[in-house]
Amino acid sequence: TKWTTALRYKPYQEWSKQELIDIKQKIDQSHWRLGYHIQPSTGLLNDPNGFSYFNNQWHLFYQSFPYGAVHGLKSWAHLTSDDLVHWQDHGPALLPGDAQDSHGAYSGSAIPVGDKLFMMYTGNVRDENWIRHPKQDGAWMDKDNQIKKISTPLIENPKPGYTDHFRDPQIIKHEDTYYCLIGGRRADDTGHVLVYQAPEVTGPWSYKTELKFTDKDCGYMIECPNLLFVNNRPVLMFCPQGIEQDVLQYSNVYPNAVVIGEDFDWETFSFINPSAIANLDEGFDVYATHGFNAPDGRALAVSWVGLPDTTYPSDEEGWANCFSLVKELKIKDDHLYQIPVVENNQLVKETLNSKEITPQAKLSFKLGASLVGSITLKTELNEELQIILDTTNGKILVDRTNAGVPFATDFGTTRSTKVTAGKEIQADLYLDNTVFELYVNGGRKVITGRIFPQGKQFFVESENIEVKKVILDKIY
Ligand code: FRU
Secondary structure, eight states, X not given: OOOOHHHHXXXXXXXXXXXXXXXXXXXXTOSOOOSSSOOOSSEXXXXXXXXXXXXXXXEEEEEEETTSXXXXXXXXXXXEESSSSSEEEEEEEEOOOSGGGTTOEEEEEEEEETTEEEEEEEEOOBOTTOOBOOEEEEEEEOTTOOEEEEEEEEEOSOOTTEEEEXXXXXXXXXXXXXXXXXXXXXXXXXXXXXXXXXSSTTSOOEEEEEOBOOSSOOOSEEEEEEEEEETTEEEEEEEEESOOTTTSOOOSSSOOEEEEOSEEETTTTEEESOOOOEESOOSSSEEEEEEEEOTXXXXXXXXXXXXXXXXXXXXXXXEEOEEOOOEEEEEXXXXXXXXXXXXXXXXXXXXXXXXXXXXXXXXXXXXXXXXXXXXXXXXXXXXXXXXXXXXXXXXXXXXXXXXXXXXXXXXXXXXXXXXXXXXXXXXEEEEEXXXXXXXXXXXXXXXXXXXXXXXXXXXXXXXXXXXXXXXXXXXX
């Protein structure tokens, strides 16, 4: 398929059922599909949207283009779960194509209000000259999961002084007021997070201030701002584009960053004593992490495992990208921890003693102080993902150079991170065929990435490290 602009923006109703069946058939033959990670049923998945708890279920949506592995006309696809581990995909739910979202139902969030779920999202509207006119739109989902869009935008235009890069509203409630955070690019080409407020979710929405969370320059644009509270402290996860390497050192095309404050001032929307800007994930493929404060008291988040402006080997099979596991966020010693939610323990089927592992496995390992050790995941074709731990210098290196079909090689094929020198390292590696998530020292550091081996079997080799292996369940 040649993905012209016209084809990428062809209205959904003009695609035939047969075209979707054909893509599905092709995807069913793939050996790169995942066993327990959220993946698109067809086409491209990107940002997580609308993560919420409503009507006694977890709800999660994904940015979706169902007809191919390209960034085309986006909709929200709907997932529900009783346990944050087993998800049911209900397919396209919030569809684009009306005046307020003609060229895509872009990212946003959701919050229960009364007996409905309120969704706020960006309507990507383009005119005949392909100029953007972003709208911040609303929609209601009822208890039968039926969605009704509100045709009048909640916020009609970007604030004067800001460009048409103005999107990804995150709605939160504090006391009796609704607030919404929007990612934006000022006319002076700097990236910011704008805060709006309203007495009711449906409005009237008025501009309040820019969020104050750093005194550093955040590049030219911020996408997907996400504010939540962990141990009562504010945590902002965001995607700065064009941020300087001396503000944040990163290797991916764009980073997914995080700042933690000591406290939060709701009057001025300021972080009190914000931390430095840090990477949320030290790996290859994490972006647009989206979380919320769940009614059970946990701060939960899920990441897009995939990056903008990047092609992946599975594109040719008609699908791309996946989500991370759902993670619980905690703060210990001023540091953000990401821990797969405890419900994931249900996935554990049995322990394993052989060198050969299933494509769905969890490897747990430890390396004592002052040692160097490694773990290698190999396929029968000798493709390998290598993890080297060095407790003398406090360093972890993940190398996917020879892990299969190469991709995104311009951004390097290794990632490394520092941990405390002279201390033991403990880590859990979740492998799910073509995605891995490495949680180091209880989630203090996370290294996530994709690999696309041509081989189908995995073997584990290790040096100096004892590895505990368990088989995990396949749920798709
Ligand atoms: C981030 C992003 C958002 C936008 C969405 C469109 O990956 O570019 O800013 O709303 O994807 O799919």
